[in-house]
Amino acid sequence: MSGVERVEQAAGAHGGTRLRWPRFHYAGLLSLLGGLLIWELVSRFLVANALFLAAPTQIFAAIVALAKTGELWRHLYVSAIEFLVGYVLASILGVAVGFAMAESATMKRVMQPWISGLYATPTIALAPLFILWLGIGIWSKVLVVIFLVLFPVAINTEAGLRTTSERLIEMLRSFGATPRQIFFKVSLPSAVPFILAGLKLGIGRGLIGVVVAELFGSRAGLGRLIAQSADAFNMPELFAGVIVLAAAGIALTAGFGWLETRLVPWTRD
Amino acid sequence: MATIESVAQPPKLQVSHLGKTFGDLYALRDINLAIARGEFISVVGPSGCGKTTFLRIVAGLEAATSGQVLLDGRAVHRPGTDRGFVFQSDSLLPWRTVFANAIIGREVAGQAGPAERQRTMELLKLVGLEGFEHYHPRQLSGGMRQRVNLARALAIDPQILLMDEPFSALDAQTREIMQTELMRIWEEGRKTVLFVTHQIDEAVFLSDRVLVFARRPGRLRESVAIELPRPRPLAIKRTAEFVRYVDHIWRLIEDDVRASVIEEKA
Numbered sequence: 004m005s006g007v008e009r010v011e012q013a014a015g016a017h018g019g020t021r022l023r024w025p026r027f028h029y030a031g032l033l034s035l036l037g038g039l040l041i042w043e044l045v046s047r048f049l050v051a052n053a054l055f056l057a058a059p060t061q062i063f064a065a066i067v068a069l070a071k072t073g074e075l076w077r078h079l080y081v082s083a084i085e086f087l088v089g090y091v092l093a094s095i096l097g098v099a100v101g102f103a104m105a106e107s108a109t110m111k112r113v114m115q116p117w118i119s120g121l122y123a124t125p126t127i128a129l130a131p132l133f134i135l136w137l138g139i140g141i142w143s144k145v146l147v148v149i150f151l152v153l154f155p156v157a158i159n160t161e162a163g164l165r166t167t168s169e170r171l172i173e174m175l176r177s178f179g180a181t182p183r184q185i186f187f188k189v190s191l192p193s194a195v196p197f198i199l200a201g202l203k204l205g206i207g208r209g210l211i212g213v214v215v216a217e218l219f220g221s222r223a224g225l226g227r228l229i230a231q232s233a234d235a236f237n238m239p240e241l242f243a244g245v246i247v248l249a250a251a252g253i254a255l256t257a258g259f260g261w262l263e264t265r266l267v268p269w270t271r272d
Numbered sequence: 273m274a275t276i277e278s279v280a281q282p283p284k285l286q287v288s289h290l291g292k293t294f295g296d297l298y299a300l301r302d303i304n305l306a307i308a309r310g311e312f313i314s315v316v317g318p319s320g321c322g323k324t325t326f327l328r329i330v331a332g333l334e335a336a337t338s339g340q341v342l343l344d345g346r347a348v349h350r351p352g353t354d355r356g357f358v359f360q361s362d363s364l365l366p367w368r369t370v371f372a373n374a375i376i377g378r379e380v381a382g383q384a385g386p387a388e389r390q391r392t393m394e395l396l397k398l399v400g401l402e403g404f405e406h407y408h409p410r411q412l413s414g415g416m417r418q419r420v421n422l423a424r425a426l427a428i429d430p431q432i433l434l435m436d437e438p439f440s441a442l443d444a445q446t447r448e449i450m451q452t453e454l455m456r457i458w459e460e461g462r463k464t465v466l467f468v469t470h471q472i473d474e475a476v477f478l479s480d481r482v483l484v485f486a487r488r489p490g491r492l493r494e495s496v497a498i499e500l501p502r503p504r505p506l507a508i509k510r511t512a513e514f515v516r517y518v519d520h521i522w523r524l525i526e527d528d529v530r531a532s533v534i535e536e537k538a
Contacts, residue, residue, distance in 0.1 A: 179350070179352050184380055189365065
């Protein structure tokens with residue numbers, strides 16, 4: 004082949020007039036450590052009262068103490084089960100609903116107002132009602148998670164299937180492909196990035212759902228831990244609960260990002 | 273030996289009284305033509321002359337309003353693996369490798385066995401993509417993507433190759449290279465080709481015959497036989513004979529092109 008064409012290089016995409024700062028890979032970490040240091044100093048010398056602002060070191064100590072007594076794991080375990088059961092059920096249901104809506108115009112018209120309406124509704128406020136129905140155990144929290152995760156997943160799945168490129172469909176049609184082949188070879192793969200984005204959105208919503216529902220009433224869980232620490236004015240422990248929750252959210256989202264680069268590498272850049 | 277003429281081969285593609293209307297707009301009116309096996313035919317014309325519509329009807333992607341298209345004597349109604357379509361945009365599936373894209377026609381037909389896989393590999397080599405089989409479309413240049421587009425259409429071993437302005441999105445240099453590449457590939461198998469383009473020099477360079485379409489209604493104005501020797505080097509584009517062909521065809525469509533440009537501005 005000719006030497007004129009080349010594989011395009013990713014480099015050279017930017018350049019030109021923009022001022023270039025020296026690259027500094029640890030800038031993020033440094034910013035975090037600096038923030039923690041200021042927090043520590045303010046808490047120790049300015050506020051000097053753990054009730055109003057617990058210092059990072061006190062929070063870390065609280066986490067270690069909770070881990071040692073096994074208290075942390077007990078709460079984390081319950082929350083994790085609630086989240087996972089609700090999240091998996093909502094994902095399956097959400098993808099199924101999205102497929103149904105993409106498949107049939109009637110189905111879409113029937114479902115659309117409910118999906119859009121419930122997506123916009125702060126269903127988390129209904130948690131007390133769910134606790135009344137299903138009791139103080141895990142199932143009321145599972146239901147809250149389902150309500151929060153189902154709709155973004157369904158909406159994204161439907162949008163992904165609907166926005167399949169006409170050009171690609173036509174290309175496959177030119178080879179005499181059946182509607183079934185078009186679905187599996189074009190529509191479905193091109194919807195995968197959308198479905199993953201919906202699932203990713205669901206992680207944060209699901210975690211919030213679990214904790215808030217637990218605050219309303221529960222025997223165990225990170226929400227319970229936070230509530231009982233608040234009742235006891237034990238602020239380092241309250242922060243410990245919040246931080247563990249944040250770490251879980253960050254870890255899950257990061258794991259999902261990794262999954263995306265493996266499953267849908269063509270959506271990068 | 274008077275019998276020789278009477279047993280001449282039937283045309284590969286026969287189009288008779290083909291018409292297409294969109295509402296009360298005549299996109300195509302009474303198109304009649306015959307293409308012999310192994311002919312390279314280009315269709316040129318101003319925008320709105322229905323040349324792409326014509327190609328899509330032959331492909332079976334669109335239905336004719338009247339008349340018929342016969343491929344090897346059989347009427348064309350829907351897409352099929354006897355026709356390979358090369359798209360204007362490459363229309364590659366971004367999640368598939370070059371190889372997986374090239375073999376998709378066979379896959380759809382349920383015949384992606386070892387023989388077809390082998391054949392697809394050979395075709396990728398023929399279009400100059402040896403060693404790129406496992407690349408993804410986003411890693412390729414526009415010219416390389418069009419090579420995959422071409423290999424994909426060839427991989428179903430079609431009776432006729434239908435090409436819809438396949439080089440129009442490429443820069444001028446790449447386009448010229450792709451033209452010579454297409455000629456080289458075509459010389460290998462001498463497939464029957466129907467090639468739609470808006471570039472007159474491209475049509476003259478590639479074709480045995482250039483069909484000049486007129487607009488409002490879309491119709492065949494003239495069939496210009498290009499009697500330039502083959503194989504044709506790029507330098508042939510600067511010969512007086514070549515320029516005469518281009519000039520002749522340009523005169524045929526000039527008024528139409530002016531009219532369409534004015535309409536687009538309005």
